[in-house]
Amino acid sequence: MIIRCPYCGPRDVIEFTYQGDATRRRPDPASSDQDAWNSYIYDRTNPGGSHREFWLHGGGCRQHLVITRDMTTHAISSVAFARSIVAGESS
Amino acid sequence: MTSSRLSKGGRIDRSRSIRFLFDGKAYSGHPGDTLASALLANGITLFGRSFKYHRPRGVFAAGSDEPNALVTVLSGDVREPNVRATELEIFDGLVTRSQNRFPSLEHDFLAVNQLAGPLFSAGFYYKTFMGPAIGPLRGTRFWMFCEKFIRRAAGLGKAGTSPDPERYERMNAFCDILVVGSGPGGLIAAEAAAATGARVIIAEERPLAGGSLLASGEMIDGRNPAVWAREKAEALASLPNVRFLTRTSVWGYYDGNVLTAVEHVSDYKPNRTKGLARQRHWVIRTGRVILATGAFERPMVFPGNDRPGVMLADAMRRYAIEYGVATGSAVTLFTNNDSAYDAARALSIGGVNVVAIVDVRPDISGTCRDIASVAGAELLLGHAVTATHAGKTLSSITVQHFNAETGRVSGAPREIRTDSLGVSGGWSPAIHLASQAGGKPEWDEDLQAFLPPEPNQNWVMTGSAAGYMDTISVMSDAATKGSAKSRLVLPAVEAPMLDSSPAPVFEIEPAIKSQKAFVDFQHDVTADDIRLAYREGFHSVEHLKRYTTLGMATDQGKTSNVPGLAIMADVRGISIPQAGTTRFRPPFTPVSLGALAAERHGDLRPHRLTPMHDWHLANGAKTYEAGLWHRPMIYSSHGETIEQAYTREAKAVRDSVGIVDVSTLGKIDIQGPDAAEFLDRVYTNMFSTLPVGKARYGLMLREDGIAFDDGTTWRLGETQFLMTTTTANAGPVMQHLEYYLDCVWPELRVHLTSVTDVWAGSAVSGPKARAVLEGCVTGTKVDNDTLPFMGIVRGKIADVPVMICRLSFSGELAYEVYCGAGYGVHIWEALLAAGKPFAILPYGLEALGTLRIEKGHVTGAEIDGRTTAHDLHLDWMLSKKKPFIGSAMVHREGLKNENRLSLVGLISLDNQSINGGSHIVTDPRPREPADSFGHVTAACYSPALGKYIALALVKHGTSMIGNRAFATDLLRDKHCAVEIVSHHMFDAEGSRMHG
Incomplete structure (x- = not known):
């Protein structure tokens, strides 16, 4: 699998580390809603199709990326820096 | 009489002789021979014993699809097992040995396994693993009992035990187009692709380019097709944008058009140049792949079909045309399709005596009839082979009437004397790489075969791999696959007009069977095994495969896949596409571990x-x-x-x-206007209140409230901190911090730099x-x-x-x-x-x-991924003034349960050392396994206390203080009486460090 890092260019998957589901949202830090925290920490879906996930380019620029990947074909449809994606969504 | 060298023909160099050993006996062959062709030329037809039943087996194919003729190659102390004799090029001094026989190939004790046939039927291992439900051999005990006998009897070659002194290399390559295979399709596709200026790599698993052209009876541009192929390959190899790799088997197709291949660089050479690698492993990243991998001929399934002397019709043809070897003095052919007639034609041109052609079809084309008559072969239409007979090698076959519509065998058996039978059950495109790439193959009724699926990556298939079964259509398809705008002028091909559609007959099943009919030769899976699997409820092809091990041997079911599925479809009363097919997985051909490791062996860790x-x-x-x-x-x-x-x-x-x-110690430089806020969020305690020039001990939790790491962080400036982590967690903590800055709090203006070194x-x-x-x-x-x-x-x-x-x-x-x-x-x-x-x-x-x-300070032994701040008595560090990572979960009821293990000290009462990892129990030598209520995390002799002491995690830790227990190490049989004490065993008030 080749991931097109927006900073480093196309690189082999061996340089990257999977960092989990990028669709989950961390509850308000001050919240004590146990269900929300439980769901954030433990619940994961495994969709047979497009999915968003965090990857760390540890063997390159050390940036976290948000990758949209088809779970059945492994085809990657988009790659972006996690910082800009997450910042964009929370603003 | 048996197999022998023909007086002429073959691309071998008859002017030179090569001496080699097989089972300790010297033989000679010629440059260009494989071990299989050279042994056949010497009249050897017995190559090995089969996997389960130790049946005598001969060579069955002529390439990488060979299921039977596996040998061990010896060089000094080094042995390489399971090498296909059909691919092994001979050289002076080659030493080979047959496999799975004792004491010798001719006299094998374990051939008695044939008599115990039913014992080794489908699912044998599963049934044995389970064992009887009652009695002395209940449960897995029966397996334990059988294991040592089975391990000896079943199997392939034995792996060597001495280190491999050979050198292996690995290469990365990049190209625009990778062409796999160099038969007529591969050559033309590569030529068309190279003409566009693209960077092309061609990988051919055999020593020579040409594929089917090497043993074809056709003419191309009025010339011998093998010569045409050689010249075409040479012209391609001389182009600056083409790399032509021979003896290179592409074995894996991975995501992102990454393919892996093994090149046999020098293992066919007698005197290897010092430093030259034996094999080279290639990882090829390519824009587009053209799979011109050809097709494998399928065997027919009939009683006695595994006798030495029975082989694929195309293999027979290749031994004659490529190596000048007649596989018998009176050969017969048994077929359900026209390709056997092409083989008959080539065989008779090559000087092989074809005595009869047995065809399940009631009628055939005029072209086929002409070929049979020119070859002088008796034609038995609407017939099938129902048994084979042999002394040491095949002596005759039994032929009966056969109705291809009903599958019924009838009429009086007739015996035909023959010492070599070529079978053809149609052709299966080599779709293995496409299947690895993730595509689901599609059944073609006309070809009675699975064709490549719709491409899901940037690849195409051409040639017979794509279902084009004659050279003319192969070439015209390949040109357009090589380049859509190809203007290649294709050569003129002279070939007989043959029909590529076989009769849908896979198995001949006479009413009375005296002989086993094999489907998977390498794993000894018979047609009856498949029917047994069906009766025992294993209907899906995936279950069938695992229950019978059909197609799971080193040949990956190249010859057995489709016949096996066809038989299962038949017993289920459904069509083959309804039964479906299993997916092929890497490797396409076996890969040596040496090639995969290359120079990466020994101690590879950084120090x-x-x-x-x-x-x-x-x-x-x-x-x-x-x-x-x-x-x-x-x-x-x-x-x-x-x-x-x-x-x-x-x-x-x-x-x-x-x-x-x-x-x-891990050291991370943390800078930025929000550095203090960031630390407040990642540590359980407060850091924003820390004055410049001061350090503070900090504790980090995971999101789920479990302790993660501890260390001191020093405030070097208003916006600069130096964090220290435990040695072991330096990397994980850095990654943890980076994750939160990138993925959770991108708004924080903080920068991290690892400064450990x-x-x-x-x-x-x-x-x-x-x-x-x-x-x-x-x-x-x-x-x-x-x-x-x-x-x-x-x-x-x-x-x-x-x-x-x-x-x-x-x-x-x-x-x-x-x-x-x-x-x-x-x-x-x-x-x-x-x-x-x-x-x-x-x-x-x-x-x-x-x-x-002595001080009761924790390290990774106590922060073990299961303990909480409460367990370690660090709950005083959990700030109530701010949220932090883990703050929402750390107070969960279950994490505060008194039942949890918590940190205590232990003092040895009998002046014995306490073993690390010991369990805390009340009775040191219980008759039955007793409950452990804790374990020792670290132990030492304390000079300050003059005693052996330890830290331990113990249930109800704090309330156990003052109690006595035993620290027991069952593995080393050490049991130590201890008193449970507070983890602060020395200077509990901390006066010494504050002085």
Whole structure:
């Protein structure tokens, strides 16, 4: 699998580390809603199709990326820096 | 009479002879021969014994699809098992041995397994694993009983035990187009692709380009097709944008058009040039793939179809045309399709005597009839082979009437004398790589075969792999697959007009069977095994495969896949596409582990050494590895035991002063306007209130509330912190922090830099530690007012800038002195010189551990991924004023349950050492396994207490204090009576470090 890092260019998957589901949202830090925290920490879906996930380019620029990947074909449809994606969504 | 060399023909070099050994006997062959062709030329038809039944087996195919003729190649002490004789090129001095026979190939004791046939039927292993439900051999005991016999009897070649002295290499390659295979399709596609200027790699698994053209009876541009192919390949190889790899098997197709291949660089050469690799492993990243992998001929399934002398019709043709070898003096063919007639034509041109052609079809084309008549072969239409007979090798076959519509065998058996039977059950495109790429193959009714699926990556298939079964259509398809705009002028091909559609007949099943009919030759799976699997409820092809091991041998079912599925579809009364097919997985052909490892063997871990490493070694340090670091364990002097050495070192720290190398601690430079806020979020305690020039001990949790790491963080400026982590967690903590900055709090203006290797650290500990610093530090005072507990100062030692923080892991008055890594030894030696009046001693990790165990300080042994701050009595560090990572989950009921293991100290009551990892129990020698209610995390002899002590995690820890128990190590049979005490075993009030 080749991931097109927006900073480093196309690189082999061996340089990257999977960092989990990028669709989950961390509850308000001050919240004590146990269900929300439980769901954030433990619940994961495994969709047979497009999915968003965090990857760390540890063997390159050390940036976290948000990758949209088809779970059945492994085809990657988009790659972006996690910082800009997450910042964009929370603003 | 049996197989022999023909007087002419073949691309072998008859002017030269090669001597080689097979089972200790010398034979000769010619350059260009494979082991299979050379042995056949010597009249050898028995090549090995089969996997389960030890049946005699001969060569069955002529290439990588060979299921039977596997041999072991010996060179000195090194043995390589399971090499296909059909691919092994002979060279002078080659030593080979047949497999799975004892004591010899001709006389094999375990051939009695044939009589025990039903015992080894489908699902044998599963049934044996389960064992009977009652009796002395119940459960897995029966398996235990059988195992040693089965291991000896079943199997392929034996792996070698001596190290492989050969060299292997690996290569990465990049191209626009990778062409796999160089038959007529591959050559034309590569030519069309190369004409566009694209970078092309062609990989051919055989030594020569040409594929089917090497054994074809056709003419191309009026010339021998093998010569045409050779010239075409040479012309391609000479192009600057083409790389032509022969003897290179592409074995894997991975995501992103990454393909893997093994090139046999020199393992076919008698005298290998020194330094030349035996094999080279290729990882090829390509824009587009053209799969011109050809097709495999399928066997027919009929009783006795595994006898030596029975082989694929195309293999028979290849031995005659390519190697000048007649596989018999009177050969017969058995077919359900026209391709056997093409083989018959080539065989008769090559000088092989074809006596009869048995065809299941009631009628055939005029072309086929003409071929049979020219070859002088008797034509038996609407017939099938129902048995084979043999002494040492095939002597005759039984033929009966056969109705291809009903599958019924009838009429009087007739015996035909023949010493070699070529079978053809149609052709299966080699779709393995496409299947690996993820595509689901589609059944083609016309070809009675699975065709490649719709491409899901950037690949195309061409040639017979794509279902084009004649050279003319192969070439015209290949040109357009090579380049859509190809203007290639295709050569003229002279070939007989044959029909590529076989009769849908896979198995001949006479009413009375006296012989086994094999589907998977390499794993000894018979047609009856498939029917048994069906009766026992294994209907899906995936279950069938696993239950019978059909197609799971080293040949990956190249010949057995489709016949096996066809038989299952038949018993289920459904069509083959309804039954479906399993997916092919890498490797397409077996790959040696040496090629995969290449130069990457031995110790591949990085070794991390501190700046003071050489000093430690020069001063008697015995080191061990802690993570990737090499750290001093003890500094031994004159024959001390380890315990004596660390006791002496730890005592020196408590009595006067010691020094320890702490350069390995993880160090992260944290800067930015939001650095303090960031630390408040990642640590359980508050850091924004920390004054500049002070350090604080911090605890991090995971999001789920479990303790993650601890360490001190120093505030060097309003917006700058230096975080230290445990040695082992330096990487994970860095990754943890980066994750939160990138993925959770991108709004925080904070930057992280790992500076672990930038600083060298020396910790000076003991009552005289301040005196040592006073003796060497300039530019700052180090008294209690200037440098209080957790204070930081900057100054110089021996003219080199240092940063000193007063913090203590040992519980003594202690300082960590940091300097640039390049000055590590300089500062270390200066501190030792200043400590000389106080008899300063360097101490190792054992003494460091002893000092912290006495104090009850935790490390990774206690922060083990299961413990919480409560368990470790660190709940005082959980801030109530702010949220932090883990704050929402840390107070969950289950994490505060009194039943949880919590930290305590142990003191040995019988003056015995306590083994690390011991379990805490009430009865040291229970008759039945008893409940453990805790375990020892760290143990030592404490010079300060004069006792053996330990830290342990124990259920109801705090309320157990004062109780007695046993620390029991069942593995080493050591049982120690202990008293459970507070984890603060020494100087509980901490007066020593504050002094």
